[in-house]
Amino acid sequence: MQYLRVQRASSRSDIFPKLVGMQKSMRANHFAVFRIAGAGLPNKRKLVCELDNWGSSASENINVMIEAFGEMLIHHIDVSLLPMSWSGPEGGRAAETAADEPSPLIRHIDDLHRMPYGGIAFPVRLGAVGNGYVAFSGAGLDLSSDTVIDQHVRSCQIMMDLLALDERRAVPSESLSEREIACLQLAGDGQISEEIAEKLGLSVHTVNAYLGSATIKLDSVNRIQAIAKAIRLGYIQ
Incomplete structure (x- = not known):
């Protein structure tokens, strides 16, 4: 009897197209993947950017995001798996439903307008390691309930791919028979x-x-x- 292996990313270059696809489906301008480093060390946890496509302004915008609500995101993932959204300096909040009412599937961060656009961060909790967020920014994100659920599932797959790549590097070179x-x-x-x-x-x-x-x-x-x-x-x- 033959057993097929689950298709996982073999390198980070395989993950990038998946993120671009998610970006397009949400009508986002940019994405960034954050991991929480320092797990198990009190007051030492921090967000670390693993992947992004923010171009030449990446460092500045990512640092602004981490400084603006990095601690809030780290605390949030301990108590909830609801995605967190925020507004840009001129609103920039995506239409969450047809009536533009706040979705029960999202926690909105109020009064944090240091980012150039609104955005959303999907939390992924995989255990002692591998926790983090897949975030998207843009002035008109599609945050309908169906989209939020679909993109949250895809975000979990992205983080599982990253964790698998990390663990694969630590596995002995002798593969399973x-x-x-x-x-x-x-x-x-x-x-x-x-x-x-x-x-x-x-x-x-x-x-x-x-x-x-x-x-x-x-x-x-x-x-x-x-x-x-x-x-x-x-x-x-």
Whole structure:
């Protein structure tokens, strides 16, 4: 039986076109991806820009954004996963519904007009590491409820791709074998070693050996962690 790997970005250059596509669908001018660095260190967490297309003004605008409400964004992700939007100096707030009423899916930041345009930041929380925001700015963003939900899902995929790339660099060069992937996939589907052995025509001892070697290769402490990491890295679904 063949198991297909989930298609994940193989480099950051694969992520950029996805962000451009999201930008166009929202009618945004720019995007930026922020990660929260310093996790686990009290008062040391900060936003770090990983990717952006703000051109020559990138550093200035990103620094303005971080200074304006970086601490607010860091605190917000601890307590809520609602996207946060803001207005530009002349309003610039996107039409959130047909009646231009505030959407219950968005928390609006009031009285923060240091950014040249309005914008929205989608929070993504992936655990101890990988947390951050995918942000878009523009004078007329499409923030309808359907768009917000769709772009939030896409933002999660972007952050998962970045986390997977980070973890892939830390994984030993020896890749998983087809048998190891097959055993992990079935274990991830909730099957125990005896069931996996019967399905693959192997002994229980051999199945456990494959799961054990895969766990070591993925630098995991147990089978559950190995399955979670294999999913993030795109080995299994």
